[in-house]
Amino acid sequence: MTAVLRRPLDGARTAAVTPLPSPALLRHELPASDVVADAVHRGRDGAEAILRGDDDRLLVVVGPCSIHDADAAREYGARLAERAAAHADRLHVVMRTYFEKPRSTVGWKGLINDPGLDGTFDVARGLRTARSLMLDLAATGLPLGCEFLDPITPQYLADLVSWGSIGARTAASQVHRQLASGLSMPIGIKNGTDGDVGVAVDAIGAAAAPHAFMGVTAEGLAGLITTTGNADAHLILRGGSSGTNYDEASVAAAAAALEAAGRRGRVVVDASHGNSGKDHRRQPAVVADLARQVAQGGPVAGVMIESFLAEGRQEIGPDMVRGRSVTDSCVGWETTVELLDLLAAARR
Numbered sequence: 001m002t003a004v005l006r007r008p009l010d011g012a013r014t015a016a017v018t019p020l021p022s023p024a025l026l027r028h029e030l031p032a033s034d035v036v037a038d039a040v041h042r043g044r045d046g047a048e049a050i051l052r053g054d055d056d057r058l059l060v061v062v063g064p065c066s067i068h069d070a071d072a073a074r075e076y077g078a079r080l081a082e083r084a085a086a087h088a089d090r091l092h093v094v095m096r097t098y099f100e101k102p103r104s105t106v107g108w109k110g111l112i113n114d115p116g117l118d119g120t121f122d123v124a125r126g127l128r129t130a131r132s133l134m135l136d137l138a139a140t141g142l143p144l145g146c147e148f149l150d151p152i153t154p155q156y157l158a159d160l161v162s163w164g165s166i167g168a169r170t171a172a173s174q175v176h177r178q179l180a181s182g183l184s185m186p187i188g189i190k191n192g193t194d195g196d197v198g199v200a201v202d203a204i205g206a207a208a209a210p211h212a213f214m215g216v217t218a219e220g221l222a223g224l225i226t227t228t229g230n231a232d233a234h235l236i237l238r239g240g241s242s243g244t245n246y247d248e249a250s251v252a253a254a255a256a257a258l259e260a261a262g263r264r265g266r267v268v269v270d271a272s273h274g275n276s277g278k279d280h281r282r283q284p285a286v287v288a289d290l291a292r293q294v295a296q297g298g299p300v301a302g303v304m305i306e307s308f309l310a311e312g313r314q315e316i317g318p319d320m321v322r323g324r325s326v327t328d329s330c331v332g333w334e335t336t337v338e339l340l341d342l343l344a345a346a347r348r
């Protein structure tokens with residue numbers, strides 16, 4: 001029989017596969033110093049103690065919706081480290097260092113995916129830029145927080161993260177629940193984009209359980225990952241298409257749903273996203289309501305604020321304003337200072 005040329009069975013829709021440095025290589029090139037390791041541990045311990053009710057400070061996760069300019073983020077971090085130190089007896093401040101953005105359809109997917117903001121997708125550079133920025137920020141003593149989106153990214157960066165999140169678009173994803181079950185820091189899981197809190201309560205239960213799943217080792221090889229479960233997975237109320245859920249009744253209902261599922265009835269509330277209709281000008285009113293709830297005691301263990309140096313948002317383009325978000329709109333620095341003061345006063 002004459003040999004027939006077979007059509008390839010895969011690769012039909014793959015344009016290229018480009019090698020990346022292994023996670024172990026990147027961590028070797030950019031290692032965590034003792035000062036950084038201490039900041040990461042203090043960040044994790046503080047967040048865990050607050051969520052467990054053993055520390056009566058308020059967790060505040062604050063920072064840009066996404067980081068696109070490492071220098072502007074360094075300036076923001078230096079300012080935030082100073083405010084965090086000033087409020088350290090009442091607030092446990094974690095800086096949002098979000099390098100991966102889940103998109104509703106398409107759009108810029110964050111600094112790791114496209115550090116040039118120009119569709120060149122230099123992921124190796126994105127990983128280096130993100131890790132090196134995180135090392136600089138953690139060296140100021142600031143604990144860092146991010147959303148875990150791509151299941152491979154944690155191997156490159158998770159050692160520098162004190163608090164993590166699973167977003168509204170992935171709360172139902174088994175891959176992300178399994179990932180959360182093995183991460184070394186408390187993981188906040190958001191309610192769905194439609195406002196469904198049940199999906200996040202289910203995710204918290206799934207993340208608390210041990211799992212075995214396929215993943216990537218530090219050397220970049222395929223591996224079977226076996227986890228012990230994350231007892232510090234918790235709920236983030238972020239509102240949704242059905243309305244906001246930062247008010248006292250919604251917070252109480254969410255806490256009751258958690259308790260009915262056998263989980264701790266303590267929540268983090270996001271002042272942005274569905275709770276502000278993505279309009280940064282509404283965040284101060286949400287934070288003011290949360291401050292009132294915090295002052296009364298109750299289930300609010302933490303508050304999330306989207307903030308950057310300059311308020312608002314802008315499109316990616318040639319004439320961008322330094323320190324202004326290129327994803328969701330953020331409150332500016334002066335408002336951030338006022339909101340931190342307000343939350344600290346409420347905790348007093």
Ligand SMILES: O=C[C@H](O)[C@H](O)COP(=O)(O)O
Binds near residue numbers: 065102103105
């Ligand atoms: O937090 C950021 C955005 O809300 C999220 O990435 C979705 O953005 P999009 O709806 O603009 O795609």
Ligand SMILES: C=C(OP(=O)(O)O)C(=O)O
Binds near residue numbers: 102147169190238
């Ligand atoms: C994407 C985010 O939030 P959500 O998943 O609530 O949309 C975010 O916090 O950056």
